[in-house]
Amino acid sequence: MSEPASPQVPPADASTEPAPPARFDTLPLDPKLIRAVADSGYLTMTPIQAKAIPIVLQGRDVMGAAQTGTGKTAAFSIPLLQRMLKHENPSVSPARHPVRALVLAPTRELADQVAENVKKYAKHTQLRSVVVFGGVDMKPQTAALKAGVEVLIATPGRLLDHIEAKNCVLNQVEYVVLDEADRMLDIGFLPDLQRILSFLPKQRQTLLFSATFSPEIKRLAQSYLQDPILVETARPNQTASTVEQRFIAATDDDKRAIIKQILKERSIRQAIVFGNSKLGVARLARAFERDGLRTAALHGDKSQDERLKSLDAFKRGEMDVLVATDVAARGLDIADLPAVFNFDVPFNAEDYVHRIGRTGRAGASGLAVTLVTKSDARLIADIEKLIKRKIELDTFEVAPERPRYDRRPRDEGVEREDRPVRVAPPALRAPVKSADPFFDKPYEASTRDEPPAWEKAKAAAPVKGLSSYIKPKKQVAALFGAKKPAPAES
DNA sequence: AAAAAAC
Numbered sequence: 001m002s003e004p005a006s007p008q009v010p011p012a013d014a015s016t017e018p019a020p021p022a023r024f025d026t027l028p029l030d031p032k033l034i035r036a037v038a039d040s041g042y043l044t045m046t047p048i049q050a051k052a053i054p055i056v057l058q059g060r061d062v063m064g065a066a067q068t069g070t071g072k073t074a075a076f077s078i079p080l081l082q083r084m085l086k087h088e089n090p091s092v093s094p095a096r097h098p099v100r101a102l103v104l105a106p107t108r109e110l111a112d113q114v115a116e117n118v119k120k121y122a123k124h125t126q127l128r129s130v131v132v133f134g135g136v137d138m139k140p141q142t143a144a145l146k147a148g149v150e151v152l153i154a155t156p157g158r159l160l161d162h163i164e165a166k167n168c169v170l171n172q173v174e175y176v177v178l179d180e181a182d183r184m185l186d187i188g189f190l191p192d193l194q195r196i197l198s199f200l201p202k203q204r205q206t207l208l209f210s211a212t213f214s215p216e217i218k219r220l221a222q223s224y225l226q227d228p229i230l231v232e233t234a235r236p237n238q239t240a241s242t243v244e245q246r247f248i249a250a251t252d253d254d255k256r257a258i259i260k261q262i263l264k265e266r267s268i269r270q271a272i273v274f275g276n277s278k279l280g281v282a283r284l285a286r287a288f289e290r291d292g293l294r295t296a297a298l299h300g301d302k303s304q305d306e307r308l309k310s311l312d313a314f315k316r317g318e319m320d321v322l323v324a325t326d327v328a329a330r331g332l333d334i335a336d337l338p339a340v341f342n343f344d345v346p347f348n349a350e351d352y353v354h355r356i357g358r359t360g361r362a363g364a365s366g367l368a369v370t371l372v373t374k375s376d377a378r379l380i381a382d383i384e385k386l387i388k389r390k391i392e393l394d395t396f397e398v399a400p401e402r403p404r405y406d407r408r409p410r411d412e413g414v415e416r417e418d419r420p421v422r423v424a425p426p427a428l429r430a431p432v433k434s435a436d437p438f439f440d441k442p443y444e445a446s447t448r449d450e451p452p453a454w455e456k457a458k459a460a461a462p463v464k465g466l467s468s469y470i471k472p473k474k475q476v477a478a479l480f481g482a483k484k485p486a487p488a489e490s
Numbered sequence: 491a492a493a494a495a496a497c
Contacts, residue, residue, distance in 0.1 A: 134497080
């Protein structure tokens with residue numbers, strides 16, 4: 001059971017309080033849209049919505065950068081629907097309904113989610129939408145396309161399939177949206193994207209949205225836009241201020257124990273744990289499962305059916321933990337997610353921003369914990385640079401685990417029965433490595449050639465704990481009869 | 491060092 005939301009209110013910091021947020025019903029929108037927005041429970045606009053919607057309504061191209069979880073989907077779908085309603089083209093025979101708006105997303109789940117939102121906002125209108133993505137039967141998609149849709153939401157691969165099968169014609173597209181635009185423009189997606197864009201009319205309105213835009217991507221994006229307006233709220237590449245970000249020095253052996261302990265000590269209802277590889281994620285999910293956590297896994301080696309089931313079960317609260325690759329890093333809106341863990345430090349700093357953006361959405365508070373090993377020094381430096389924040393590494397002492405069952409093979413002649421055998425995990429027989437002060441100094445983004453900063457800090461730094469989590473040192477020492485040796489001084 | 495997206 002989840003605890004009642006804590007009544008704590010952030011300290012009043014009225015110094016930078018801007019004008020009260022504008023309401024949706026002040027916008028020049030069709031009553032059908034106003035009604036749909038009201039139905040969905042939204043009253044006032046987020047900053048990105050307040051800035052972007054009027055510009056999209058003017059018909060301008062937009063590059064929109066806003067923090068994660070601030071309503072970018074509504075920022076483009078509502079004004080696009082409005083434009084489609086306003087410019088309902090009577091010259092097009094009712095029998096022919098060409099695709100007028102195309103929204104592209106980098107993952108199937110995200111495409112699905114965007115489609116749900118579009119449907120929600122379009123529900124009182126005649127505009128029809130459909131989503132197409134891979135991993136599922138093409139036939140229902142084909143039928144829907146042939147019946148005619150005004151708004152098409154898609155992932156690139158399957159859309160190309162439909163184009164080649166002549167299931168849809170895109171030469172009447174008036175509006176294009178690239179959701180998670182920087183990802184869509186990256187090297188892995190670019191060829192498919194260019195191919196798709198080649199089927200579209202040159203004369204169109206194009207919208208690019210993401211929480212992160214690197215300077216290179218910004219430059220590249222210019223070539224797909226006409227006289228665009230850059231809409232930014234706050235600084236780009238930023239993480240929500242409501243998310244508590246922690247970086248903890250760990251070893252590969254400690255990581256899972258640290259996560260479990262934090263979940264327990266903070267009574268965290270649900271969390272996403274990100275890993276860098278599909279195999280690693282699958283293994284980690286099985287391990288959490290063995291630990292008794294209700295665990296769902298989400299990665300590209302799973303069937304689409306399994307992927308959707310995992311995500312749904314997690315969203316419904318039937319799972320404690322969702323272990324995922326970066327397929328879940330972007331865009332996914334999971335209401336009230338209290339915490340995100342990075343079991344692995346992401347390879348791209350941008351993905352760090354997106355991953356932790358799954359928590360602290362819509363102004364809620366959230367916790368983001370990244371587990372850092374020695375070999376992650378470079379990646380941490382990249383993240384520091386991107387989010388323009390000094391990263392300090394906390395240390396963490398893992399509480400002793402309950403006795404484990406003996407896993408030694410039978411032929412060792414060990415009594416196996418149900419008798420638990422105390423097998424101290426290697427990391428706990430000696431003082432745990434993560435409690436070593438080597439990581440304790442504020443980490444300095446160092447150059448490759450220099451020894452990393454923690455090497456220098458190793459000898460001198462006192463252990464500074466993550467006070468809210470840390471176990472009293474005594475407890476560990478008492479249980480394992482190990483005392484922390486003085487730093488080797490030779 | 492990877493993941494994602496088509497069959």
